[in-house]
């Protein structure tokens with residue numbers, strides 16, 4: 252993990268609370284994320300993971316506490332946030348080409364590019380497309396691409412602007428194993444080379460387990476923060492879920508064993524780690 256040059260965390264939440272009406276998603280959340288740090292954000296459906304991303308993007312106000320991105324309030328000033336949103340299939344009638352979609356990620360914080368700037372932009376977009384294996388479909392309309400192909404473009408779009416904070420909301424969904432590895436490798440390389448802090452929402456920790464510095468695990472208003480070996484234990488997860496949960500490690504992978512209703516809000520399926528008893 253890269254240490255902050257001037258000691259300013261890439262992301263800082265202090266006494267953070269988010270509630271919608273009577274429903275408290277999380278409260279008293281203190282979290283400083285250092286440049287280059289990789290945080291996995293875990294928790295069942297509805298525990299507030301995407302809402303946390305929205306707070307960091309400046310799209311959702313905290314109910315209490317403070318949030319800082321690189322020392323400043325989130326929002327318009329923080330142009331170097333890369334965001335890979337939770338996947339939704341794009342409208343099939345969208346005629347924009349993949350190459351143009353990725354270009355928007357480069358333009359986000361640059362205005363009035365001269366000729367040299369345009370050349371640089373073209374090159375950076377081409378490199379990002381190549382890195383996610385999207386070059387061969389970059390000139391097709393994005394609406395006609397498969398879910399996995401669209402997802403790889405979103406990853407390229409988030410990385411092309413060289414973000415200092417990378418927010419990823421289930422970026423591996425609908426990717427095959429080879430592309431899951433390629434995408435997590437790209438995110439890892441980016442944070443190592445440019446010191447970008449990564450907050451990575453996922454229901455399945457195993458594909459990124461070797462990259463994870465700390466886990467933020469949210470359950471029904473409660474949370475735990477710490478390295479995977481401290482948070483992903485039977486004791487901690489049983490406390491968090493308020494019921495008997497067993498965490499089993501098999502060949503370096505983590506499996507959570509509990510009943511379906513123990514692990515899911517409203518009985519909804521939430522995790523591929525789930526092993527029914």
Ligand SMILES: Nc1ncnc2c1ncn2[C@@H]1O[C@H](COP(=O)(O)OP(=O)(O)OP(=O)(O)O)[C@@H](O)[C@H]1O
Nearest residue numbers: 271272276294295296297298299300301302303337
């Ligand atoms: N603007 C809003 N107003 C009221 N309730 C909201 C709002 N946004 C989200 N919620 C509710 O807050 C809860 C948390 O939503 P969020 O999308 O953050 O959960 P999540 O942990 O990302 O879930 P999932 O794993 O299903 O993606 C949900 O019950 C959702 O319905």
